[in-house]
Amino acid sequence: MKSIFKKYITLCTLAFIAFGCEKDEDKVIVSPGATASLSASQSNIVLSEEDKSKDAVTFSWKAADYGYDAAVKYSLQFGKKGDNFATAKTEEIGNAFSKTYTVSALNNIATEMELPGFAVSEVEVRVTARISDQYAASSSNIITLAITPFLSEPEYPTVFLVGDATENGWDNAKASAMFRDEADPFVYTYTGNFKAGPFKILGYLGKWAPQWGASSTGDLVFRATDSDPDPSSFSIPANGYYTVKLNLRSNTITIDPFEATGDMYASVGIIGPFTNWENIAPMTKSTLNPHIWTTEYTFAEDTEMKFRIAEGWSVNWGADSDATKARTYDKGKRDGPNIAVLAGKYQIYFNDLTGYYLLVKQP
Structure with missing residues (x-):
């Protein structure tokens, strides 16, 4: 009886070992530190609005090796140089091994990163590879690009x-x-x-x-x-x-x-339907610059205006470009057409030497 029991125990032990060995053979070993290798088609990229539909750069990388045929998802990360990707812009790529950005698309990334327009910024780029949320993503080598973005409109209404x-x-x-x-x-x-x-x-x-x-x-x-x-x-x-x-x-x-030869005026202001086209709403003359005038004014509705001296219509400035389009800045001309203005509160600047005017929207 003892002999039979010993044989039974021995058979179970051998079966357990064999089963365990079979499972060991089926285990997947994930290689640590598997990385992709990243390259870019160019490293000095000047972006321009005229070329926005053209290709700007192509990123390529070799597949990350995890030790088995893994379903890898890739992402490109863009970070300001020295930021260590702490505030990186991440672009999900999928399972492809390259990504081409047009000028417009790369410029959008630069804008989201708040890179200054028309100035060179150093941007670090890397590709990350991930097989599962259970494993940390691996990162490629880092490449540095010199990118000069463009802006369609300046950030500053004035400086x-x-x-x-x-x-x-x-x-x-x-x-x-x-x-x-x-x-x-x-x-x-x-x-x-x-x-x-x-x-x-x-x-x-x-x-x-x-x-x-x-x-x-x-x-x-x-x-x-x-x-x-x-x-x-x-x-x-x-x-x-x-x-x-x-x-x-x-x-x-x-x-x-600059040779200043213009007339000196005692008073200049704005005039329009909001003053019944009669008297001006006077502006304040600069102490140092007697040709520079400023005022703050709230227009209750869309309207028209001109700049005019207090004494009458003998000296006035209107629009120089398309008078039907409201512009917050322009170079006015003497006796030009009325200037279209949208409703709102503005700080208004005018230079009677050059005709330049500027309306800066206020909160």
């Missing part, structure tokens, strides 16, 4: 001059607004009287960043945040009239002397 050369010095809450070029919304211009001394350009009133200043060689430098290095100032060489022009497409600035 502001601040510094010793300007009317209110370094008070960033009272900086002087620049006008926008009638043909190119990315060009900001200011023609007026300056004091000799330094100045910078701010993106918003009351904030020191974003900001544009000068490099050691006088080139334009963009300071995106307060944590970025503070650039040097530009300089007005002597008291007098100048035109300062900031071009955000080419990232350049010019400072040119």
Whole structure:
């Protein structure tokens, strides 16, 4: 009896071992650290609106090796250089081994990453591979791209001059607004009287960043945040009239002397149906720049307006371009057609030397 029992135990043990060995043979071993290998068709990419339908870059990678025929899902991640992908933009790709982005699509990614327009930014890209939520995704090598995005519209309704050369010095809450070029919304211009001394350009009133200043060689430098290095100032060489022009497409600035020969007016204002086309709603003249006028005004409904001196219609400025289309900036002309304005509250700027006007919507 004992002999039979021992034989039974032995057979069970052998069967258990055999079953266990068979299961070991069926186990899937996931190789740790399996990675894909990433490459890009180009590394220096300048994006332009004219080419938005064209291909910008193609990313390719070799399959990640997990030690068996796995169903792998890939993602591309785009991160600002030095951010360690902490705030990366992730694009799900599926099981493909390449991805081509058009200029428009890549520019959209750059916009979502809040990269500055018309400026070179370094972007790190990697591909991640995942077989299951139970396993951590593996990452490829990191490649770095130099991407220059474009903008269809500038982020800034206007920008502001601040510094010793300007009317209110370094008070960033009272900086002087620049006008926008009638043909190119990315060009900001200011023609007026300056004091000799330094100045910078701010993106918003009351904030020191974003900001544009000068490099050691006088080139334009963009300071995106307060944590970025503070650039040097530009300089007005002597008291007098100048035109300062900031071009955000080419990232350049010019400072040119200006011969101010225009008439001086005692009072300029806005006029339209909201004043019954009779008397002007007067604007405030700049102390340093007697050709620059400002006011805040709320239009209760869509309307029309002109700029006019207080004394009558002998001197007035209207629209220079399509008068039927409401524009918040333009270069007005003497005796031009009425300027279309949409309802709302605006800070209004006007330069009677150049005819430039600007309406900045207020909250």
